Amino acid sequence: xxxxxxxxxxxxxxxxxxxxxxxxxxxxxxxxxxxxxxxxxxxxxxxxxxxxxxxxxxxxxxxxxxxxxxxxxxxxxxxxxxxxxxxxxxxxxxxxxxxxxxxxxxxxxxxxxxxxxxxxxxxxxxxxxxxxxxxxxxxxxxxxxxxxxxxxxxxxxxxxxxxxxxxxxxxxxxxxxxxxxxxxxxxxxxxxxxxxxxxxxxxxxxxxxxxxxxxxxx
Numbered sequence: 001x002x003x004x005x006x007x008x009x010x011x012x013x014x015x016x017x018x019x020x021x022x023x024x025x026x027x028x029x030x031x032x033x034x035x036x037x038x039x040x041x042x043x044x045x046x047x048x049x050x051x052x053x054x055x056x057x058x059x060x061x062x063x064x065x066x067x068x069x070x071x072x073x074x075x076x077x078x079x080x081x082x083x084x085x086x087x088x089x090x091x092x093x094x095x096x097x098x099x100x101x102x103x104x105x106x107x108x109x110x111x112x113x114x115x116x117x118x119x120x121x122x123x124x125x126x127x128x129x130x131x132x133x134x135x136x137x138x139x140x141x142x143x144x145x146x147x148x149x150x151x152x153x154x155x156x157x158x159x160x161x162x163x164x165x166x167x168x169x170x171x172x173x174x175x176x177x178x179x180x181x182x183x184x185x186x187x188x189x190x191x192x193x194x195x196x197x198x199x200x201x202x203x204x205x206x207x208x209x210x211x212x213x214x215x216x217x218x
Contacts, residue, residue: 004022012177012178013113013132013178013180013198014113014114014174014178014179015113015114015115015116015172015174015178015180016109016113016114016115016116016180016181016182017116017117017118017121017164017168017179017180017181017182017192017197018106018115018116018117018135018146018182019050019118019181019183019184019185019188019202020119020120020121020129020133020142021094021095021119021121021184022101022184022185023121023182023183023184023202023208024094024098024106024117024201024208025096025098025100025132026096026097026098027095027096028093028094028096029094030094031093031094032090032091032093032094032193033045033207034091034093035089035090035093037191039048039080039082039086039090040078040082040091041078041080041162046051050077052077055068055074056074056077056139058158059148059157060123060153061120061121061122061152061153061155062152062155062156062157063123063152063153063154063156064123064156064159065192066123067084067124068084069187070087070122070124071084071087074087075087082193088124091124091125092124092125092128095125095128095129095131095132097203098129098132098136099207099209100137102207102208102209103137103145105208105209105213106145106146107126107145107218109213110146114147114162114172114174115145115146115147115149115152116146116148116149116168116172117142117145117146117148117149117150118150118159118164118165118168118181119150119151119152120152120158120159120168121151121152121153122152122153123153123164126151126153126189129142130142130149137166147172148168148172150164150168154180155167158170159183159185159187159188159191160185160187160188160190160191161191161196161216162191162194165181165191165195165197166195169195169197176195176197177196177198178215179198180197180198180199180200181197181198181199181200182199182200182202182208182212183199183200183201183202184201184202184203184204185201187207188203189201
């Protein structure tokens with residue numbers, strides 16, 4: 001069944017660009033914070049905001065370092081000696097499930113729109129959410145739902161860098177005025193708007209199945 005785009009939305013949308021975490025995949029970043037704290041990194045939420053740690057996470061999301069380097073730097077910066085398995089488990093704790101209704105919405109939308117996935121992620125998370133998808137649906141990865149998939153660690157770019165949106169538009173040939181971008185972070189939405197892309201900021205109390213793509217009522 002075809003879905004309605006939100007009221008007040010320009011009706012000339014032909015292409016929809018989705019974020020992943022917090023939009024399609026449920027997240028709980030506090031689970032990762034608690035897991036690292038249980039491993040001995042106290043006040044993880046504050047620790048990860050230290051400039052050197054923030055730089056590490058950014059470089060990992062841009063594919064500039066390997067998982068091995070990520071593990072080594074987590075231990076160096078925390079002063080701990082955690083195993084790769086401990087770090088991986090804690091790092092992936094934030095990744096929850098794909099609500100099946102959202103995947104059904106993607107399948108329905110794909111009949112009528114070009115669909116793109118654009119996510120800030122990393123090699124460890126990609127392996128984890130692919131495994132979750134496989135367990136839930138039997139699909140090996142998200143490509144089956146989209147025309148193209150763009151991950152920051154494969155592109156060497158991340159949101160909200162304007163270049164990442166320009167790259168998507170250039171490679172797909174999409175016109176920004178016919179494109180809609182949905183993300184749960186305001187800074188990413190603002191960056192997309194600067195390129196002329198239509199946007200929806202999915203705020204914490206919103207979901208795509210309840211607030212955006214609703215079944216037509218009789």
